[in-house]
Amino acid sequence: MxxxxxxxxxxxxxxxxxxxxxxxxxxxxxxxxxxxxxxxxxxxxxxxxxxxxxxxxxxxxxxxxxxxxxxxxxxxxxxxxxxxxxxxxxxxxxxxxxxxxxxxxxxxxxxxxxxxxxxxxxxxxxxxxxxxxxxxxxxxxxxxxxxxxxxxxxxxxxxxxxxxxxxxxxxxxxxxxxxxxxxxxxxxxxxxxxxxxxxxxxxxxxxxxxxxxxxxxxxxxxxxxxxxxxxxxxxxxxxxxxxxxxxxxxxxxxxxxxxxxxxxxxxxxxxxxxxxxxxxxxxxxxxxxxxxxxxxxxxxxxxxxxxxxxxxxxxxxxxxxxxxxxQDALGKQAVCKIKNDLWSVFVRPLANGDFAIAILNRSEATQNSKINFAELGLNGNFEIRDLWEHKVIAKGKKWNGKVKSHETKMFRLKKI
The missing domain is CATH 3.20.20.70 (Aldolase class I)
Structure with missing residues (x-):
């Protein structure tokens, strides 16, 4: 049955x-x-x-x-x-x-x-x-x-x-x-x-x-x-x-x-x-x-x-x-992987095998973010490109940094 x-x-x-x-x-x-x-x-x-x-x-x-x-x-x-x-x-x-x-x-x-x-x-x-x-x-x-x-x-x-x-x-x-x-x-x-x-x-x-x-x-x-x-x-x-x-x-x-x-x-x-x-x-x-x-x-x-x-x-x-x-051709909408009073973190796969992530500081003050990619379901090492800074900012399995109040960091992760 x-x-x-x-x-x-x-x-x-x-x-x-x-x-x-x-x-x-x-x-x-x-x-x-x-x-x-x-x-x-x-x-x-x-x-x-x-x-x-x-x-x-x-x-x-x-x-x-x-x-x-x-x-x-x-x-x-x-x-x-x-x-x-x-x-x-x-x-x-x-x-x-x-x-x-x-x-x-x-x-x-x-x-x-x-x-x-x-x-x-x-x-x-x-x-x-x-x-x-x-x-x-x-x-x-x-x-x-x-x-x-x-x-x-x-x-x-x-x-x-x-x-x-x-x-x-x-x-x-x-x-x-x-x-x-x-x-x-x-x-x-x-x-x-x-x-x-x-x-x-x-x-x-x-x-x-x-x-x-x-x-x-x-x-x-x-x-x-x-x-x-x-x-x-x-x-x-x-x-x-x-x-x-x-x-x-x-x-x-x-x-x-x-x-x-x-x-x-x-x-x-x-x-x-x-x-x-x-x-x-x-x-x-x-x-x-x-x-x-x-x-x-x-x-x-x-x-x-x-x-x-x-x-x-x-x-x-x-x-x-x-x-x-x-406009990515795969058309997969991001999933919210973390949601609490301070953070909303979104992850989506892209057509070429990369991933996009967005890290939103929901709070009224600047916060220190510590994102371990494995906790988002992304295993391995990645090249991290900041899409607002238009440059690669780091490589590795995690990202740490400051996020201003109501700011969203947006990264493209390429597996290395």
Whole structure:
């Protein structure tokens, strides 16, 4: 009986993996989102005050700043682009904000070597009160395809709480996208409240949000007992790490745990990321967000003004060695091997046989770290490369050093 139960479990797991892979296939049979999507998203900087001029300028800046070269190859339009529906119920762009239309904007973005993402919601209205896609899934998917859109973020404001309705609504849009005749990656955004890592891949998502919206702060000032409470207190960087780190088994090529947008370089800007105590972070904290989002394979969506970045913001966002960890072809999300009041230590294997580790000092003071690699399951001697210092710093079976408050050390270990 025990063997039968094990066999049934293995069969169910294999069928589940097969379903996820099938749902992640592009028209030509390759995977959609084989690595976590990267780009720049409108929401935190502009909220719904967006227009085609600003988005074109951001696309230009992504090229001139080196963002595209570093791998940020999407421009994601969030809420606020919609202008209602025409007399045939086709969804249309706001004619004042987008007088040239979304197709023309897509053509411009594509001419820069970038892809275009767009936004809707599985309810009658979006989070900001604009026209959404419930009961218009096939029509809207065909419209997005006709505009040459490459990605859809699908939100869940105004929708019921239960999981089964969510699965049904997301599957309906995923199916519509697959019938549209264009490869459109699908980002599920119900904020982790219904445990989407358990089902979002099976209904057709390539990525799914794991928590409430990120705010531009280190952590919630009010303790919470479950992640859904972060909607009221505001999720900081550390909160999202803590509520996303246990889902590694659900992530891989074509299906990713989405820890929400990067707040790097916002410095407390008023707007969505500034709500609920989002007063800004230090560059050390922004570096930690980049480090942990990368090692946990989250999509990387910058939200700062890329038209005018200071040197520290560029240093953090354009670190190609850290980005290479996020984009590693093996696609194995890191596992948290040590978690206590002082430390979170993450380990992940890489495609070439190396390992990446991230050592986060959770405390409010500088701490001395003593990491024995064998305690992390890594036996032997390693060359230790510091990915923020861009140099080999030691060789051996362990690392000892100081880690500043809220700093994350990130190393690449090569067996020697």
């Amino acid at each position: 025990k063997n039968q139960i094990i066999s049934l479990f293995v069969l169910a797991l294999c069928l589940s993996i097969g379903t996820v892979e099938a749902q992640s296939k592009a028209i030509d049979g390759t995977l959609l989102a084989p690595t976590p999507p990267m780009g720049w998203m409108t929401w935190n900087y502009f909220a719904d005050n967006i227009n085609e001029k600003d988005i074109r300028e951001m696309a230009d800046a992504m090229v001139s700043s080196g963002m595209l070269k570093a791998g940020y190859n999407h421009v994601f339009i969030d809420d606020g682009w919609q202008g209602g529906r025409d007399n045939k119920n086709n969804i249309i762009a706001d004619p004042v904000k987008f007088p040239s239309g979304i197709k023309a904007l897509a053509d411009y973005v594509h001419s820069k070597g970038l892809k275009l993402g767009i936004y809707s919601d599985a309810a009658p209205l979006t989070c900001a009160g604009y026209t959404a896609s419930l009961n218009f899934e096939e029509q809207d998917a065909k419209t997005f395809a006709s505009w040459d859109v490459d990605y859809l973020k699908y939100d869940y404001c105004g929708a019921p709480d239960d999981m089964e309705v969510a699965k049904s609504r997301y599957k309906k849009m995923a199916d519509a996208l697959r019938k549209s005749g264009r490869d459109i990656s699908f980002g599920i955004c119900e904020w982790g409240d219904r445990k989407p890592w358990l089902w979002a891949g099976q209904v057709g998502g390539q990525l799914w949000r794991t928590t409430a919206d990120v705010r531009d702060k280190w952590k919630s000032l009010t303790p919470v007992k479950k992640q859904s409470e972060l909607h009221g207190t505001g999720a900081g960087i550390l909160d999202i790490v803590d509520y996303s780190q246990d889902h590694a088994s659900y992530a891989g090529p074509g299906h990713w745990n989405d820890m929400d947008m990067l707040v790097v370089g916002l410095y407390g800007k008023k707007g969505p990321s500034g709500d609920l105590g989002g007063v800004g972070c230090t560059d050390t904290e922004y570096q930690s967000q980049m480090s942990i989002w990368s090692i946990l394979n989250s999509p990387l969506a910058a939200t700062n003004d890329v038209r005018k970045m200071n040197a520290e913001t560029k240093r953090i966002l354009l670190n190609e060695e850290v980005i290479a960890i996020n």
